[in-house]
Amino acid sequence: MDDRVGHGGPRVPEQRRPGPSAEPAALRFDVLGPVRARRGEEQLATGSPQQRALLSALLLREGRTATAAELIDALWGEEPPSQALAAVRTYASRLRKVLDPGVLVSESGGYAVRGLGEGALDLTVAQEWAAQAEKARGAGDLTLARDVLNRALGLWDGETLAGVPGPYAEAQRVRLEEWRLGLLESRLDMDLEQGCHAEAVSELTALTAAYPLRERFRELLMLALYRGGRQAEALAVYADTRRLLAEELGVDPRAGLRELQRRILQADPELAEPSAPAAEPAAAAVRPAQLPANVPDFTGRSSSVKELSEVLAGATEGGAGTGGGRVMAVSALAGIGGVGKTTLAVHVAHRARPAFPDGQLYVDLQGAGARAADPETVLGSFLRALGTADSAIPDSLEDRAALYRSVLDGRRVLVLLDNAKDAAQVRPLLPGTEGCAALVTSRVRMVDLAGAHLVDLDVMSPDEAIALFTRIVGEERVASERKAALDVVAACGFLPLAIRIAASRLAARRTWTVSVLAAKLADERRRLDELQAGDLAVKATFELGYGALEPAQARAFRLLGLADGPDISLTAAAAVLDLPAEDTEDILESLVDTSLLESAAPGRYRFHDLVRLYARACAERDEWPPAERDAALSRLLDFYLSTAAGVYAIERPGDRTVVHLEPTSYRGLSFGERTEALDWLFAEAQCLLACARQQQTGSGLRRAVDLLWAAKDLAESGANAKQYERAALALRDLARNCGDRRTEGRARTALSNVHLAAGRYPEADEEAACAIGLATEAADPTPISWASTDRGIIALNQGRYEEAERLLTTARDGYRADGNRPGEASALCNLAQLYQRIDRTDTAVSLARQGVEIFEQLGLTLRLANGRYSLGVALTRAGHLREGLEQLTDALTIFGNNRQRLWEGTTQFRIAQLHLAAHRPARAAQHAEQSLAIGVIGGDLIRGSVLNTLGKSLHALGQSDRSRACWQEALVLLERSGAPEAAEVRRLLAPLDAA
Numbered sequence: 005m006d007d008r009v010g011h012g013g014p015r016v017p018e019q020r021r022p023g024p025s026a027e028p029a030a031l032r033f034d035v036l037g038p039v040r041a042r043r044g045e046e047q048l049a050t051g052s053p054q055q056r057a058l059l060s061a062l063l064l065r066e067g068r069t070a071t072a073a074e075l076i077d078a079l080w081g082e083e084p085p086s087q088a089l090a091a092v093r094t095y096a097s098r099l100r101k102v103l104d105p106g107v108l109v110s111e112s113g114g115y116a117v118r119g120l121g122e123g124a125l126d127l128t129v130a131q132e133w134a135a136q137a138e139k140a141r142g143a144g145d146l147t148l149a150r151d152v153l154n155r156a157l158g159l160w161d162g163e164t165l166a167g168v169p170g171p172y173a174e175a176q177r178v179r180l181e182e183w184r185l186g187l188l189e190s191r192l193d194m195d196l197e198q199g200c201h202a203e204a205v206s207e208l209t210a211l212t213a214a215y216p217l218r219e220r221f222r223e224l225l226m227l228a229l230y231r232g233g234r235q236a237e238a239l240a241v242y243a244d245t246r247r248l249l250a251e252e253l254g255v256d257p258r259a260g261l262r263e264l265q266r267r268i269l270q271a272d273p274e275l276a277e278p279s280a281p282a283a284e285p286a287a288a289a290v291r292p293a294q295l296p297a298n299v300p301d302f303t304g305r306s307s308s309v310k311e312l313s314e315v316l317a318g319a320t321e322g323g324a325g326t327g328g329g330r331v332m333a334v335s336a337l338a339g340i341g342g343v344g345k346t347t348l349a350v351h352v353a354h355r356a357r358p359a360f361p362d363g364q365l366y367v368d369l370q371g372a373g374a375r376a377a378d379p380e381t382v383l384g385s386f387l388r389a390l391g392t393a394d395s396a397i398p399d400s401l402e403d404r405a406a407l408y409r410s411v412l413d414g415r416r417v418l419v420l421l422d423n424a425k426d427a428a429q430v431r432p433l434l435p436g437t438e439g440c441a442a443l444v445t446s447r448v449r450m451v452d453l454a455g456a457h458l459v460d461l462d463v464m465s466p467d468e469a470i471a472l473f474t475r476i477v478g479e480e481r482v483a484s485e486r487k488a489a490l491d492v493v494a495a496c497g498f499l500p501l502a503i504r505i506a507a508s509r510l511a512a513r514r515t516w517t518v519s520v521l522a523a524k525l526a527d528e529r530r531r532l533d534e535l536q537a538g539d540l541a542v543k544a545t546f547e548l549g550y551g552a553l554e555p556a557q558a559r560a561f562r563l564l565g566l567a568d569g570p571d572i573s574l575t576a577a578a579a580v581l582d583l584p585a586e587d588t589e590d591i592l593e594s595l596v597d598t599s600l601l602e603s604a605a606p607g608r609y610r611f612h613d614l615v616r617l618y619a620r621a622c623a624e625r626d627e628w629p630p631a632e633r634d635a636a637l638s639r640l641l642d643f644y645l646s647t648a649a650g651v652y653a654i655e656r657p658g659d660r661t662v663v664h665l666e667p668t669s670y671r672g673l674s675f676g677e678r679t680e681a682l683d684w685l686f687a688e689a690q691c692l693l694a695c696a697r698q699q700q701t702g703s704g705l706r707r708a709v710d711l712l713w714a715a716k717d718l719a720e721s722g723a724n725a726k727q728y729e730r731a732a733l734a735l736r737d738l739a740r741n742c743g744d745r746r747t748e749g750r751a752r753t754a755l756s757n758v759h760l761a762a763g764r765y766p767e768a769d770e771e772a773a774c775a776i777g778l779a780t781e782a783a784d785p786t787p788i789s790w791a792s793t794d795r796g797i798i799a800l801n802q803g804r805y806e807e808a809e810r811l812l813t814t815a816r817d818g819y820r821a822d823g824n825r826p827g828e829a830s831a832l833c834n835l836a837q838l839y840q841r842i843d844r845t846d847t848a849v850s851l852a853r854q855g856v857e858i859f860e861q862l863g864l865t866l867r868l869a870n871g872r873y874s875l876g877v878a879l880t881r882a883g884h885l886r887e888g889l890e891q892l893t894d895a896l897t898i899f900g901n902n903r904q905r906l907w908e909g910t911t912q913f914r915i916a917q918l919h920l921a922a923h924r925p926a927r928a929a930q931h932a933e934q935s936l937a938i939g940v941i942g943g944d945l946i947r948g949s950v951l952n953t954l955g956k957s958l959h960a961l962g963q964s965d966r967s968r969a970c971w972q973e974a975l976v977l978l979e980r981s982g983a984p985e986a987a988e989v990r991r992l993l994a995p996l997d998a999a
Contacts, residue, residue, distance in 0.1 A: 030121040031104055035060055036130060036180070037161030039168055041103065048102050054079055055095040057170045062108070062117045063125060064176055071114040078172030127180070130156045134187055146194050147391060153191045160184060189220050196227055199407045200396045204228040206933030212241075213926030213961045216248055223261050230268050230275060233403075236972070238268050240965035248962060276406065292389040294366040295420060296346075298354040301475040304468030305348050308459060312337075312352045315457045316359065316418070316441050333441040334434060334456040342501035343461050345445035346422050353420050353443060360441070362415035365389060367433075370570070371425030371446060379432040383408050386419075386433070399939070405432040413437050421445070427453040469493035469503055476507035477518070485518035492518060495525035505600075509552045524551070550600070550622060560591045561600060562627050563636040564611070565619025568698050569691035571610035576691065579643035579670055580636045637695075638704060639670045644692045645707050646672030648714035651681040655717065658862040660824040664786045665710040666703065678865065682903065685717060689724040693731045700738060706747045709735050712754040717866075719758045720904065720941075729758045749778030753787040756794045761906065763943015765798045765981060772798075789818035789827060793834060800838050801945055803984035808838050826867055829858035833874035845882035852878045869898035873911055880918045888918055909938030913950045920953060925960035932957060948977030952989055959992075968996045 029044030039056040041048040050056045061078045062070060070078070076088045085091065096115050100108045106119050123129050133156035140149035164180040165173045188211070195204045208225040215221055222245045229238035242257070242265040249255050256262070267275050315335045337345045353364060365386050369377045383404035387397050390411050398404055416439045424430050424446040430453060434442050450456055464472065473493055474482045482489045496502035510521050553561060563580050564572060572580075578588040592609050595601035600619075602610050611619060627633050646668045653662050654675060675681040685692075692715060699708035712732055718724040732755040739748035752775035759768035772791035779787040796811030812835050819827030832855035840848035852875035859868040872895040879888030892915050899907040916931035932954035940946040955970035971993050978986035 030124065031107065032124055032126075033059075033063055033120075034126045034161070035063060036126045036159050036164055038166045043104075050102070051095065051098055053167055053169050054091070055098060057168045057173055058092065058095045058115075059099055060165055060168055060176075061170075061172050062115060064127075065116065069111045069114045069116040071112070075115065079170045081171040126159045130159045137190070141190075141194065146198055150191055150194045150198070153187060153194070157184065157187055157191065185215070185218065189224070192221075192224050196224065196231070198396065199231075199392070199410055201228045201231040202398070202937035203396065205232060205234075206930050206937060209933045209958075210926050210930035212963075213929060216962070217252060219245065219249075219258055219261050222257075223264055226261075226264055226268065227275065234969075235268060235271075236969040237966050239265065240967075240969040241963070242268075243965035244963040247965075291361075292363040292365050292417075294389065295353050295357075295364045296350050296366060298351055299347050301472065302347065302351045303472040303475060304464055305344070305351075308348060308461065309352055309355070311459065312348075312443070313355060316352070316356045316443075332435055332438055334444065334453065335442070335459060336430075336444040336446065336450040336453055336456045337459045337461050338446055338450065342499045343463060344500035345461055347500060348461065349420055349422065349443045349445050353418055356418060356441075360416045360418040362417050363390075364418045364420065366420045366422065368422045369424045369429060371423050371429065376425040376429060379429055380404055382433055387411065390417075401432055408433075409436040412440055414439075416440060418443070424450075426450070463498035464493075464500055464503070466490065466493065466498065469496070469498045469500075472500065472503050473507045476504065477511050481510075481518060488518040488522040491522040492525060495522070513552070550618070553595075553600075556591055557594055558622075558626070560588075561595060561619050562623040563633070564592075564601075564609075565616050566623055566633060566637055567640055567691075568694035570694075571608050572691060573688065574607045574609070575673060576640060576643055576688070577609060579639045582636075582639055582670075634704075637698060641695055641699065641704060641707050641711065642668040642670035643672050644688070644695050645711045645714060646670065647688075648672075648685065648692065648711055650674060651685045652714045652716075654678045654681045655866055656826050658824075659826040660822050661713060661786060661827075664784075665714060666707045668707070682717075685715060686724075686903070689715075689718050690727060693718070693724065693727045697731045697734050699735070701742055705735065705738055705742065705744065706750075709739065709747050709750045709754065713750065716754070716757060719754075720761055720906070725758060725761065729755070732758060745778045746782035746784050749775045749782060749784060749787050752778065753790045753794075756791060760794050760797065761941050761943075763945050763947075763981065765802065765945065769795055769798050785818055785822065789815045789822070789824075789831075792818065793831065796834060796838075800834075800841065801942070802982050805838060805842050809835070812838060825858050826862060829855040829862075829871060830867065832858075833871050836874050836878045840878045840881040843881075845878065848878040849875070849882050849884070865898060866902045866904065869895045869902070869904070869907070872898070873907075873914065876911075876918070877914050880914070880921060883921075885918055885922045889915065892918065906939050906941045909935045909940045910942070910946060912938065913940060913946065913953065916950070916953050916957070920957055920960075923960075925957040929954055929957035929961065943981075944977040945981035945983050948974045948981065948983065948989075949985060951977070952985060952992075955989075955992065964996060968993065971996075 029046070032042045034040040034042075039050060039060045041050050041059070050059055057079050058075060061075060072089055072092055075092050076084050079092070080088060096108060096110070104119075107117060109116055109118050123132075133152050137149045137153040137156065140146075140152065164177050164184075192204055192208065195201075205225065205228045208221055208228055211221045212218075212225055222241055226238040226241045229235075229241065242261065245261065246257050249257060257265075264275075312335050315333050318333050337349055357364060367377065367382050367385065369382070371377075380401040383401070384397050387404065387408055388394065390408075392407070392411060396407075398407060412435045414437075417435060419433065419435060419440065419442045421430055421433055421442060421444045424444050426446075427450045430442075430444055430446075430450070444450065444453070444456070450458065463469075470482075470489060470493055473489055477489075492506060493503055496506055506521060506525070510516055510518065550558060550561060560577075560581055564577055567576075567580060574585055574589055574592070577592060578585045581588055581591070583591075592601060593603075596603050596609070600611075623633055645665065649662045649665055650672055652659070655678060673684065675684065692711065696708040696711045699705045708731075712728065712735070715728075719728040732751055736748060736751035736755055739751050752771040756768045756771035756775060759765075759771060772794040775787050775791040776795075779785065779791070792811045792815040796808045796815060799805070799808035799811060812831060816828055816831035816835065819825075819831055832851045836848040836850075836852035836855065838848075839845070839851065852871065856868065856871040856875050859871045872891040876888045876891035876895060879885070879891060882888075892911055896908060896911045896915070899911060912931045912935035916928045916935060919925070919928035919931060932950055935950045936947070936954070940950060951970045951974035955967040955974060957967075958964075958970060959967035971989050975986055975989045975993065978989060
């Protein structure tokens, strides 16, 4: 047996490398689909079906000679034609002329294929990859195993030996198809082991429809549904399977399937986790190494280092007979800002690295700031660092935390959670498995963090403080002024951060003596509140560093501290300072050198949260004239608004919304192409929205609301919807309190758009109605068109068709009056969706075509996707299914290229409806599952519609129990949303409930 062939795989001929005289373009053969022969890129003529049958029989003979009798039997079976032998010889002669010399040889009255190059047959390649996957899986490397197995499965191009006649070909088709399905089951099993449940449900739904009697697919589908929180559907799959087997074969489900049903009914906790560890081997595993650099001059803290190291050792020391860690260790360091919590934690973590060979994770939770990091965001980052694909990361905090713990199971990973706000923020981020450990730093003492070893970190001892000061300044300068050095560290309150900043400033100024520094610190006016305990102590330390800055540095320090947001880009900082980017970079890098600013990444800068507070205090105290503070933030707002408007214009050529935005005085960035523009918008999302929220009155407030308009892609993508909504709410309330009716109307329009995307129809309708009233009063027509569109879509989805027609027509007329052709095209597409709902399908198709034509004329991309989506839906309703599928597929591609994830999911739903109309329920179910996995625009209402479509597809496939589970969930969602579709679902459920 060929030792390259994986266990259980079929055998193929031996294949040798061509000799030195071989032609550069080697022969290649395909049997995993239509039988084909190629020389390089040239496809060779393999002749009639019988001739291809002869070729395939020889290719699959394992290098042995096939006699003439064997070939006749392979091609014709028990009833060969009278001239069968002559026909075989003719086929062989023709093939020999097509193939390279010496490939098809005559031997002992028969024929053989010889001298093929390595990998010349697709089946050989598939076997070798399958063997590699099996080996990788055995070694625990599931990521590699899945990748290689997917490559092997990707070699199939439809039915094996497609169109090849004869009993031999038929037998090989059955054998190879069984092997393919086995490989597919193996890969799906690994998908579930690595937590890819949502993606697996879609594929398994299609497979169970295509292979209804294959119980392993049913078992995997039940497990995937259960792990995805869909217990009722999982049990319904079993009921459908039991009924089908009884009807078709007269048997019960096999024992494994029955056992899985029992465990699901009992909510067996082990089912929620992968059946085997998903950890990869140490040699090839994803091993995050995220710890910040260790401080080279770390000093003192010996007792704390020993204490924490002992706790970490508890997670790595194996007890008798264990062979692994005994506990999941958690240590929480608490203390005032600047006391050195992070420095100590990083130092201890580096010392412990050898005990955690599977990696170290780190995150700054920003707990001391106004906007602490969201645990779900942190978990997403951690899962990516641990090798989890974006598509496999679930949406909810609970699901992410569960997957995180599963991924860490069996690994030894150290997690450093820095600057935590409270225990609630930390709990979802703890590994939860033995052998792992967590270090937490926080300003608060986490007495409510169960099982944590608490460490209260105090200031340094005098000896430790002097040692740290000396290591930075130098022994020679300190030795002669020992008393002055003691005065310095005492004035710093023995706070490590204060000592480090003071020593760094002294080290940078060779003309100063230690006594000069001590005298400066002795001045109460310079030390603010005489270095009291708590945050004021840190503030006094910052005063020392700030006082040593050059004027340009000090100005930059003050003004940059005014900006909200997690960090700031170089170009945005240049706007704040009103300086060229090159000069700005020089100043910012000098501030990094003084430790008053951090470089988060190339071209991005951030303050420590306490330093930011101090910088703002300096701005309040020192910036003159005071109006410069407002001017700096105004320039930043202008920069964001101008740049975002440019992105909007690139995305929507011809859209006149940008013409109606507030004018700006400071220029933004320009982009040569749309991908670069989108990259900027999504990279700056948090900073941009934070800047908008800072505005309070007047022109700043108006520009902030217009910034939300220009950045509406952030809301529609789903990626930044929560932050966008918070900004819109804050600005709406500010505008209302200021009595600015025009700005309030625009803010309500932005807020309506967010609510609509999330499916919160009552809130969206209320905001849009108020926006129309306010905009009418303020003679501001643009929000009227926007808000009328939102209200029209809501009325459409709730079955109020006359009202929807009135509102959408108002929107269309408003866009036309403004000369806003993209807006008009969008309105036409929305009207098309209305008319297809009321069975005016010809009108619907005509209007959607008009919209698409406008988008194409303007060269739009993302908006063209919306147009093709509407046209595809209308064509589906009109029965033009082939063209409808083309339009929807094009829309899906464009949405994907533009990062509009929720629109991708919504388009998958429409494709599912189309396949259902075309009586292709298996494909409909697959696309509906993909829609559920991705998410949709429109929240509960559209999700309910997706579940209704999935239920219809499953019912058509004979899976009545699972379809009932889908319809029951759909009914809850649709009734909650007030959708007329709920009545249809009730009708569908009635006969099932009565049975």
